[in-house]
Amino acid sequence: MSEVKPDITFYTAKSSFPAFNGWKISILLEEIGCPYKVIALDLDQKEHKQDWFLKINPNGRIPVIIDHRNGDYPVFESGAILQYLAETYNKFIPNERNLRYDVIQWLMFQISGVGPMQGQAHAFVRYIPEKIDYAIHRYQNETRRLYEVLNNRLKLTGAYIVIIL
Numbered sequence: 001m002s003e004v005k006p007d008i009t010f011y012t013a014k015s016s017f018p019a020f021n022g023w024k025i026s027i028l029l030e031e032i033g034c035p036y037k038v039i040a041l042d043l044d045q046k047e048h049k050q051d052w053f054l055k056i057n058p059n060g061r062i063p064v065i066i067d068h069r070n071g072d073y074p075v076f077e078s079g080a081i082l083q084y085l086a087e088t089y090n091k092f093i094p095n096e097r098n099l100r101y102d103v104i105q106w107l108m109f110q111i112s113g114v115g116p117m118q119g120q121a122h123a124f125v126r127y128i129p130e131k132i133d134y135a136i137h138r139y140q141n142e143t144r145r146l147y148e149v150l151n152n153r154l155k156l157t158g159a160y161i162v163i164i165l
Helices: 021-032 052-056 078-088 095-128 133-155
Strands: 006-013 034-041 064-067 073-076
Touching: 006 021, 021 078, 052 064, 052 133, 073 078, 078 095, 095 133
Parallel strands: 006 034
Antiparallel strands: 006 064, 064 073
16 A cells, blocks of 8 residues: 655644744644645754755744645745645635634734734743742733734633633
8 A cells, every 4th residue: 555645744843842833833734734744853963964864844833834835835934834724625724805804813813912922921830940930920921912902802702711820
């Protein structure tokens, strides 16, 4: 039996510390249902800083996808990957302009607000040895504020999220 060639090769992380940016890509790949192959780069060994990977993503970060159906086209940065996959597979992003930009606005909200603030809160609480109260409170409070914005939006649909800080 021959192996099915994946549509997508997905580069993500394996490391001694959590690298959450890959998670949202793997969730969308599963939801879309396209065949994909995962390559987990060892961040502790700096695989993401090797020349071959820097040719794919000059920023040397995960996640990255390679779309084999589109001439091995590479896409990096989680928001760009999410939008690219949604548009390529015509799922989770409407064609009607206003609805489409509703989705894009909330995607940008996540990648420019929720993700960075939550990441900083997580780093200052869990990983930075010196406890800096100002930073901890600032990033936790901003994360909470952003979750409240999201909760208020979700209330319009009858959904909600749980905030645990």
